Amino acid sequence: MQLTKWMAAGAAALMSVSALAADPLKIGFVYVGPVSDGGWTYEHNVGRLAVEAEYGDKVETTFVESVSEGPDAERVITQLAQSHDMVFTTSFGYMNPTVKVAKRFPNVKFEHATGFKRAENVATYGSRFYEGRAVIGTIAGEMTKTDTIGYIASFPIPEVVRGINAAYLAAKKVNPNVKMKIVWVNSWFDPGKEGDAAKALIDQGADVLMQHTDSGAPMQIAEQQGIFAFGQASNMANFGPNAQLSGIIDDWAPYYVQQVGKALDGSWSSTDTWGGFNTGMVALAPFGAAVPAELQARALEVRDNIANGTLHPFTGPINKQDGSAWLADGEVADDGTLLGMGFYVEGIDGVLPQ
Numbered sequence: 488m489q490l491t492k493w494m495a496a497g498a499a500a501l502m503s504v505s506a507l508a509a510d511p512l513k514i515g516f517v518y519v520g521p522v523s524d525g526g527w528t529y530e531h532n533v534g535r536l537a538v539e540a541e542y543g544d545k546v547e548t549t550f551v552e553s554v555s556e557g558p559d560a561e562r563v564i565t566q567l568a569q570s571h572d573m574v575f576t577t578s579f580g581y582m583n584p585t586v587k588v589a590k591r592f593p594n595v596k597f598e599h600a601t602g603f604k605r606a607e608n609v610a611t612y613g614s615r616f617y618e619g620r621a622v623i624g625t626i627a628g629e630m631t632k633t634d635t636i637g638y639i640a641s642f643p644i645p646e647v648v649r650g651i652n653a654a655y656l657a658a659k660k661v662n663p664n665v666k667m668k669i670v671w672v673n674s675w676f677d678p679g680k681e682g683d684a685a686k687a688l689i690d691q692g693a694d695v696l697m698q699h700t701d702s703g704a705p706m707q708i709a710e711q712q713g714i715f716a717f718g719q720a721s722n723m724a725n726f727g728p729n730a731q732l733s734g735i736i737d738d739w740a741p742y743y744v745q746q747v748g749k750a751l752d753g754s755w756s757s758t759d760t761w762g763g764f765n766t767g768m769v770a771l772a773p774f775g776a777a778v779p780a781e782l783q784a785r786a787l788e789v790r791d792n793i794a795n796g797t798l799h800p801f802t803g804p805i806n807k808q809d810g811s812a813w814l815a816d817g818e819v820a821d822d823g824t825l826l827g828m829g830f831y832v833e834g835i836d837g838v839l840p841q
Contacts, residue, residue, distance in 0.1 A: 512751055514538065515567035516550040517560065519578035519701075520676035526701040526720040527675065527737070528552065531577045531600075534739035541744045545751060553676075556580025561588060568592040573750050575743070576600065578675065579644055585609060596750055601646055603826065605757050612742060615763030616646065617653035617825070618793045619735035620697070621800035622771060623717045624657030625789050626732050627665075627695045629782050630715055634664045637688025639681055639698040639705050640671045643840045645828045647699045652832045653800045654697055657789070659834060668693055669837050678704035689714065695732070706730055715777065722772040733786070734772035741767060761822070764794035801825065806833040 516535050520528040535548050549571070554563050560576075561584035567574045568588050573596040576585045582602035589597045589609045597606075601613040627636050636658060640647050651669060658665045668691045670684040681700045685708035688696060696716040698705045703726030709716035710727035718724065718734025742760065749755035762768035771790060774783045792798035803814030808831040814820060831839050 511545055511547040512542075512573060512747065513571040514546055514548045514573045514575070514747060515571040516548065517554050517563055517567065517574065517576045517578075517581060518550055518552040519554060519556065519580070521552050522550070524676055524701045525703045525723055525726065526718070528577070528701060530721050530737045531575075531739055534743040535575075537740035538743050538747050542747060542751065546747060554581075556675075560584040564588045565591075568595045568597075571595065573598070573747065579642075579646060596755055598746060603759075605759060607757055610746070610755075610757045610759070612746075612760040612762075613646070614737050614768040615761060616699075616735060616737070616769060617649040617800055618763045618790075619769045619771065620650040620654040621657040621793065622786050622790050623697065623733055623735065624654035625661055626778060626782060626786050627654065627697065627715075627717070628658030628660070628662035629785075630732060630778070631658075631662065631665065631695045633692045633694045634662065634666055635692040635694065636665060636667045637685070637691070637693030637696045638667055638669045639684045639688070639696065639700055640669055641675050641700050642673060643671065643829075645826055648831070648839065649825055649828045650699055651835065652828065655835055656805065656832060657800060667835055669835070671840055672700060674700065676701040678702040681705050682708050685709065685716075703727075715775075718772050724772065724775070729775070729777070731772070732775045732778050736770040736772055738767055738770055764790055765796075807831070808833055808835055808839075 518528040522528055522532040551563050554560055560581050564584050565588050575598045577600045579601045582599055582604055585597050585599045586604045589606050593608055597609045599611050602611050605611050655667045668688050670687055672680040672684050674680055681702050682704040685705040689712055694714045696705050696709050698719045703723050706716045706723045706726035709730035715732050716730045718731055720737045724731045799819045801820035803818040804816045805814040807813045
């Protein structure tokens with residue numbers, strides 16, 4: 488009788504363990520824009536769907552979209568942490584709320600995009616977007632007829648400033664007469680503001696637009712005005728089939744699949760990842776029909792040289808905007824400097840907001 492009871496208890500325990508093992512890993516995603524933005528958030532959601540496709544019923548994912556980078560972020564991250572095993576927070580402004588919530592939920596794994604604050608249960612990840620901007624800067628410098636490139640910027644954080652500088656330096660390299668006009672919209676996703684900024688830049692003579700904002704509005708304005716533009720974070724050709732020259736694609740899917748896999752097999756740990764062309768985290772959108780074949784070849788050569796390490800977008804001599812020396816001839820900027828970049832390089836018009 489006692490043996491039967493023990494066997495029954497053992498069987499129940501095994502069933503319990505089996506049921507526990509079958510529980511899906513619950514993963515939450517916090518998005519700064521709508522998944523329909525066609526840019527930044529769209530690509531993060533593509534990564535989420537890739538996780539579902541890879542692991543099936545081993546995972547269960549949810550997302551919350553259009554979460555502001557303020558008190559709302561902490562509230563949403565907290566709510567997800569209460570019922571999820573892993574939370575991806577996908578915008579720079581979520582950094583402090585992520586770290587704060589992570590302290591209260593030590594058993595939850597957090598992944599924060601583009602931040603630099605880590606903890607035992609907080610990993611960080613980002614892409615070397617500046618590498619892509621060096622390539623599209625090369626194209627822009629060659630394609631502009633007015634020698635004026637317009638740049639729609641979101642917030643004056645190092646990630647955005649790096650992109651502006653990288654694009655300008657690359658454009659200047661192929662077109663010494665090029666000028667870059669910048670409009671800051673203080674938003675990641677605001678189609679109205681982005682569209683107004685695009686019009687303002689066109690009024691200032693820009694015939695090629697770049698953006699570090701998430702909507703397709705600037706591309707749509709470029710299409711309407713008969714000028715050129717580059718997609719941001721995703722292939723935005725649908726917004727401007729004649730306007731798009733190329734674009735930067737953020738491919739998060741391989742990283743998300745990898746990190747979730749580590750969470751599933753127990754090997755996850757807090758790490759910092761900053762991938763570029765060489766890892767596939769940064770890719771180019773297809774070239775538009777307006778880009779000549781020889782320029783396509785040159786752009787791909789720049790991309791390949793960055794990927795194989797023979798070309799770095801920030802190689803001296805480079806001065807800061809005020810004319811003071813930054814990088815000597817042949818000197819390459821280190822990652823620490825790039826991660827904290829808070830100045831324009833020489834030749835860029837305007838004042839960097841503080």
